[in-house]
Amino acid sequence: MKERLFEKMDGGRIEYVDKAVDAVGITWKPHPIYAGVSLKTLIDFEEAGGRFSSLLVRLQAGSEIGEHIHDTL
Numbered sequence: 001m002k003e004r005l006f007e008k009m010d011g012g013r014i015e016y017v018d019k020a021v022d023a024v025g026i027t028w029k030p031h032p033i034y035a036g037v038s039l040k041t042l043i044d045f046e047e048a049g050g051r052f053s054s055l056l057v058r059l060q061a062g063s064e065i066g067e068h069i070h071d072t073l
Helices: 005-010
Strands: 013-015 020-022 037-043 054-059
Antiparallel strands (some): 037 054
């Protein structure tokens, strides 16, 4: 059976220039505002020198992310 993209990313390996991190070892955390939404931070904003961040977002059936704005520096 063919793996879906989400499962590949969630269980894959993140390669940085100077290190590698297994995504499977990163903990899912509940979103601070939206119920039923979980986040897995693949690349942290501070760790990337404030240039970007990369997250997997998981929504339970029936949940949604409302309109919102991301603060920037």
